[in-house]
Amino acid sequence: MTAHRMLARRRAVRRPTVALAAAMSLGAGLAVAPLAASAHDGHGSHGHPHDRSLRVATYNLSLNRATEGELQADLATGDDPQARTVAEVIQRADPDVVLLNEFDYDAAHSSVDLFRENYLEVPHGGADPVRYRYAYTAPSNTGIPSGFDLNDDGTLGGDDAFGFGEFEGQYGMVVLSKYPIDTRNVRTFQHFLWKDMPGALLPDDPTTPEPADWYSPEELDVVRLSSKSHWDVPVRVSGRTVHVLASHPTPPTFDGAEDRNGRRNHDEIRFWADYVTPGKASRYVYDDEGRRGGLKPGERFVVLGDQNADPLDGDSVDAAIDQLLDHPRVTDPHPTSDGAVEAAALQGGANATHRGDPALDTADFADTAPGNLRADYVLPSKDLRVRDAGVFWPTRSDPLSRLTGTYPFPSSDHRLVWVDLRVG
Template sequence: MPSPHRLSKLATTTVIGVLAAGALAASPASAATHADLGDVLFQPQPLRVATYNLSLNRGAAGQLVTDLSTGGNAQAQTVAEVIQRTDPDVILLNEFDYVADGRAVDLFRSNYLQVSQHGATPVTYPYAFVAPSNTGVPSGFDLNNDGTVGGGDDALGFGLFEGQYGMVVLSKYPIRTDHVRTFQKFLWKNMPGALLPDDPSTAAPADWFTPAELDVVRLSSKSHWDVPIRVGKHTIHVLAAHPTPPTFDGPEDRNGRRNHDEIRFWADYIAPSKSRYIVDDAGRRGGLRLTDSFVILGDQNADPVDGDSVDAAIDQLLDSRRLQDPRPTSAGAPEAAGLQGGANATHLGNPKYDTADFADTAPGNLRADYVLPSLALRVVRSGVFWPTQSDPLSRLTGVFPFPSSDHRLVWVDVRVPRFGQ
């Protein structure tokens, strides 16, 4: 019998049916027409799409494989249970170290997700996509201008080893592997109007990086992926990324500017009039068509009003006419903000939208993680897995030091068109 704490997609469908019945009683003709159109145009079962920065990163290459080789790692058990309780159909995992042969992903699926955690129903993802990350890849240059070359700060993306803080897409539906596009190697300088960092000690503009450095500096701190997934007869493009935190730099704000442009990449990619400059790792130019369905997923490291990101960084997506923002909420986030105080007390944003439990001194809790569907997908409901302290499942989120992650899983249920590309 399913756990009473497991968020049921079947229950979502039932609620929709009840609401539809009420509408029929109020206005039979109009409600019936709407219901008929829904039945004709959309697949009946909602698709749950999620993003989760689950902090399954480790301090040394190979350590994640070691930790996942048995079913006994406490943190892996906890984040796996979070996924089991929410049961997404498609999920992006941020901060999951990249292993070239996919061994780490296979171990996480077989030893954790497919094994009941604390009575939760196991979940199976037959399909997975992993690819290299810029994190930890040596640049050969002194990118942080500290006088030495080497270390995470001089890598193409911050990381102590190649692949640290990588990504994974897991799916219950087939991934169209032959149509996946990656943008790991796209150079930052090739984005028109890029917010390249400026050395404040000189009069020259945007001169933090030398011309030679600009020839190797990539836009993506990890990568940007377009992962098409086939749901029935319809294809949804999962647009996955994890922009760098807009901190850990100096007055040049190189990380804040990079975060802004990493977010902008998807805003341009989904707009055919703006995407012509984009070239993928296979040399193919351009972005999505107006007829393509998509969901933008990931820890964007940017809050609409609070935190350290460049002004309006995330608004580049939230203001797009090509997508919708379901604005997922939880009951646990505002409770946490009230109990923790500190920077949270000065925030302008409503804490019910927070998805990350950061330091109370600065920046406080923020909305950092997003699931943003295109207009072609009908949003049913959404949420953030952040239980209140009175909920028994709050043991999965906890307080610092967190048993799982400082981020929360964010999910959105959508109805998918019956037909399409």
């Protein structure tokens, strides 16, 4: 399928609780100061150095807040109900590396420290504490004013930022790791311009005869591809490097006939598909330091994040996520849960018309439209052997279902997705 083929079916509107963006303020990336070492670091139940086993997870935990500084205030108390719940989910899954989507960013990275110290390192609901000595966070595009009326509604607001957000830092991202992060070789792609992707699916104004003309030339000179950012975070696991490719593409909705968000979601996903393809396909890529190209042949990687795209259902451009699922260097572990199957059957609505296997769903969206979807992914390179995979979505009879619940959710409308890998 060509990059320009679009989804023919009518695109539904998701409820506002769907992940909109990950946001950070302008500036250089930050490696959060490591905590004091402990015997648990790098030796979690899934991180035994003898067999080079690694559990990698992604979790859109919806810890975004409505105002700047609100998340820091909540995390400082140690008794925020939602933070305690999502912390227990992480403790139960106990990943060695986890990407957190929708975690508000602050330049001093105090929120990351507060979440680790006041929540993850404190037992909840009988779960053991988990310690992540290493963390990485960096600026993103959400909430940063573009200076242009990008949605053409006659006013300037959060929807006209480089990525949706009411303040700089809303809907941020964090990578937590029990293994060392090679901060010197982290690459970020916050400033990469959408127009610089060859064959980009730039949005089209359907009221004019010119193609791909929703944005003016002046706007195209500033509009960035990433609605948040794309990060290549190298993690050192038992002497080997695994590139954690973290992102959170925009939801493919909240737009109009021009489909600017649907097309952007497609190309944000395509960025990683090109990046992991050595040679001509990734030659156009440049990072925020001006270095060009993607990964080299043989480099190990895991693509992580809420991609906001289901392979068969929902609102995304046709085959957007297939760019990764069908990539010759990528393995799809097909993580499943019994809880997702049960939820689709009980909730009905749009779920009854879905073509995809409900066992693969990772997000509990509105029953009327789009229904529950597979939105969150852990996709390793084929040189990382998959040992196991799953989605943290307990059935209603499981006592742990109190952590996921039903709308309004005690934690998040997304579920933690994990994959166990052999590194080597």
